[in-house]
Amino acid sequence: MKATDFLTIDDLRARAKKRIPKLAFDYLDGGAGNEANIARNRQGFADIVLCPEYLRDVSERNQKVTLFGHTYDAPIGVSPVGLANLIWPKVDTYLATMAREQNIPYTLSAVGTTSIERIAEIAPDHAWFQLYVPGQEYICFELLKRAKAAGMKVLVVTVDIPVPSKRMRDLRNDFTMPFKMTPKIIWDIARKPSWALATLANGKPRFENMVPYIDDAAAGKSLGAAQALQVSPTLDEELMRRIRAAWDGPMLIKGILSPGSAKAAKRVGADGIIVSNHGGRQLDSAPSSIEALPRIVDEVGDSMTIMLDSGVRTGGDIVKAYCLGADFVFSGRSFVFGVGALGEAGGQHVLNMFAEEVDIALAQIGCTDIANLGAEYLWQP
Numbered sequence: 001m002k003a004t005d006f007l008t009i010d011d012l013r014a015r016a017k018k019r020i021p022k023l024a025f026d027y028l029d030g031g032a033g034n035e036a037n038i039a040r041n042r043q044g045f046a047d048i049v050l051c052p053e054y055l056r057d058v059s060e061r062n063q064k065v066t067l068f069g070h071t072y073d074a075p076i077g078v079s080p081v082g083l084a085n086l087i088w089p090k091v092d093t094y095l096a097t098m099a100r101e102q103n104i105p106y107t108l109s110a111v112g113t114t115s116i117e118r119i120a121e122i123a124p125d126h127a128w129f130q131l132y133v134p135g136q137e138y139i140c141f142e143l144l145k146r147a148k149a150a151g152m153k154v155l156v157v158t159v160d161i162p163v164p165s166k167r168m169r170d171l172r173n174d175f176t177m178p179f180k181m182t183p184k185i186i187w188d189i190a191r192k193p194s195w196a197l198a199t200l201a202n203g204k205p206r207f208e209n210m211v212p213y214i215d216d217a218a219a220g221k222s223l224g225a226a227q228a229l230q231v232s233p234t235l236d237e238e239l240m241r242r243i244r245a246a247w248d249g250p251m252l253i254k255g256i257l258s259p260g261s262a263k264a265a266k267r268v269g270a271d272g273i274i275v276s277n278h279g280g281r282q283l284d285s286a287p288s289s290i291e292a293l294p295r296i297v298d299e300v301g302d303s304m305t306i307m308l309d310s311g312v313r314t315g316g317d318i319v320k321a322y323c324l325g326a327d328f329v330f331s332g333r334s335f336v337f338g339v340g341a342l343g344e345a346g347g348q349h350v351l352n353m354f355a356e357e358v359d360i361a362l363a364q365i366g367c368t369d370i371a372n373l374g375a376e377y378l379w380q381p
């Protein structure tokens, strides 16, 4: 297969679907409820139209972005994806390596399948750490200490899982970790030999960062433990202030969709927020992140760094988010589809695709620097 066989994220998704067992693919691809929020994320971008402007010299174009003192080479980074090595072995290390080589941020999930220490070693200047705040508070403060000691640059605290959502595909697939080796699942895996061989070679994925605490979090099934380690029904401003006090670097709050929550993030001392609906995996009737963005920018845009993920699949989507006031953009599934389809080279392929499309869009709308994007580049009906 040639690179031109995969011109879009959907092309990569289709190939990944053929190579990954259904159970793991559905875990990656699926969302909450009837998945209306996943569709809304895409529709939100489709509803925004860019305004082409010509008769301008656009021969030189820049898409580098500076955040917290580091200039990244592309306007997009990798969102945290828990349990990623189940989807394709070594996803975490492939994407962290790609991020270092290509000079973009990579965010390691608290429920990632590679340790904080290993990722910090691979990408010392590009690794960010995403924290969940489980009921057992001490776990969160332990993880913070480890992330700091390992040299993680930026802390991302995810706040959009007060309780687990209902992900119908996972429920229908009877998704537990480790797998229950039912005849259906054995058949599923047997039909995906490259995944099965790679998983055999790399060992069963596990929640590397949580090993010391997992028994404490939930007895029994480790998927149940993972959920217990993710959900934070008691996370309020007071607890968030204590987290802020325990982290002396840049701190972002991820999962913000309303101006009110954005103001709360500011009150507790966050440096920035990630406008996100968790890729449609939490509240199925939530707004798309791109439709939530403008009001949040109006409310706190002058005083906080505002980033966005959820539904980004093209360079045009990235440009639209910047036009609406985002300071940076992330994607989760796009990069993982890339690895699922193409293995180690997949992350870079996705990044190249995004960068090329951003570059083309900038030229077409007559903008030479991503830093200059704004509402004037949007079509006003």
Ligand SMILES: Cc1cc2nc3c(=O)[nH]c(=O)nc-3n(C[C@H](O)[C@H](O)[C@H](O)COP(=O)(O)O)c2cc1C
Pocket (backbone or CB within 6 Å): 027, 028, 029, 079, 080, 081, 082, 083, 109, 110, 111, 112, 130, 158, 254, 276, 277, 278, 279, 280, 281, 309, 310, 311, 312, 330, 331, 332, 333, 334
């Ligand atoms: C399989 C999967 C696992 C995820 N795990 C986490 C996680 O551990 N922590 C977190 O903050 N967000 C997690 N997310 C949400 C992503 O960080 C991100 O918000 C989302 O994927 C963005 O939407 P997109 O996939 O449409 O780009 C996960 C998303 C997926 C698809």
